[in-house]
Amino acid sequence: MPEADVTGDRRYLVFTLGSDDYALDAEIVRELLRPPALTRVPGAPAALAGLANLRGAALPVLDLRRIVRPDLEPATEPSRVVVAEAGEPVGLMVDRIVAFSGGTESVEMDGTSKSWRLATTVGSGRARVLDLRAMVAEAFPRRRAGTSAQAAGRPASQGVAGEAEAEHVALVSFTAAGRSYALPLERVSEVLALPPDVVPLPRAGNAALGVVALRGSVLPLLSLPALLGLAAPPPNADARIVVVRLGGTETGLVVDVLGPILRLAPDAIDPVPSSLRQGGTTVVDAICRVDAAGTLVSVLSADRLLEGTIVTALPERSHDAKILDAQAGGSTEQVVVFDVAGESYGVAVGAVREVLRVPEIMTRLPRSPDLVVGAINVRGTVLAVVDQRRRFGLPPGEAGPRRRIVVLEADGSVAGLLVDGVSRILRLEANAIRPAPDFSGDAGNGVDRVATLDDDSLLPIVDASALLAGTERSVHAAGKRPGGRDAAPDAAA
Structure with missing residues (x-):
């Protein structure tokens, strides 16, 4: 980073937008970044380029060209993002960093409005000093104060969600070997895409597909069709991993495709007819009626799914993972x-x-x-x-x-x-x-x-x-x- 020889009571970060130089008070500059990956925000003004992950926090990144020089086309590849303080940290996309520099600030009148200019020995020697707080407030006038629920990090729909859970039975449905099944939502931790790097385990049984890494632990993968005694082709791009808590540990069940998430009234779910239970237990807990057309989905028992198989002795997860499971509620x-x-x-x-x-x-x-x-x-x-x-x-x-x-x-x-x-x-x-x-x-x-x-x-x-x-x-x-x-x-x- 070039340093200027000019001295003064204050220091500034000088940068360019197009052919013009601009400056920020160095005291509000926190760091300089290479352009990070951005997540777009729907409905956002054009000045908000997106959100970036800054050490676990969501950093709003603003396109300064659209705020300061809307007549300029957006830069195709900004060279740096300046993280500065404007009441909260914001990222500023700039074309090029010139230098940290001292200089002499002066006021210029343009009609009835004032602007501050910095005389320095770097760049063009003349830079417009930006009042970042005022500029952000003018560019985003509709910013609202966060609600107490947001400030506390609580789910905004927690009360509504609790009422919905009490009135309906929630099921995650999926297809295995062309047939429809479901598991209770409370037994499903998450549903993931099947990664390409599954590590196979030799002599682990027909249902065992291997293991994958998941948050610092190892997740065993089982083919649900094989567990149910059904023939199925190898998983394709639509295959999903349904991560289920089985016997205190997490196991990934590989299914053909993720189906609808069902919320059904209790009277739409019937126990398995006793005639089908003769000769032993079944892994199907209930049969649910999904629609008026008579579509039926079998609800599996997570507790009995592994009974009678050689994969019941899968290694348990680490001590840290067990602690996380205990705290999951x-x-x-x-x-x-x-x-x-x-x-x-x-x-x-x-x-x-x-x-x-x-x-x-x-x-x-x-x-x-x-x-x-x-x-x-x-x-x-x-x-x-x-x-x-x-x-x-x-x-x-x-x-x-x-x-x-x-x-x-x-x-x-x-x-x-x-x-x-x-x-x-x-x-x-x-x-x-x-x-x-x-x-x-x-x-x-x-x-x-x-x-x-x-x-x-x-x-x-x-x-x-x-x-x-x-x-x-x-x-x-x-x-x-x-x-x-x-x-x-x-x-x-």
């Missing part, structure tokens, strides 16, 4: 991860009523705005489906087999969100979740917290109540604008 939170336009977002499991495949036909609603893609019948209830891409101000996506409808319920509101995919269920440590820096400019996007994942990436977590309320406002506002859909109902894929 009060120190973790489960989220469903969904994808929109290449970005992943999380939402509390308790707010997800279910996850559905996109039907081939959805009924168009008359005079509905473009972000409402149609309506579907969910067990006798008509549910409006909102395109989450359009809700986040993004172009619509293309139809594909991964697309899903996430049915959210919070504060008495229910809506189906059309997303590009639902990839997994995660159990997050409470100390990995922090309130999101409030630079989004759109409270209705629902992003109120950010989680730091094991690979140091960031996962924005949406508050279902805020997301549904913001979606409802967007639908009403769009419906009042000229040019909204006003056609008769028709069918659309």
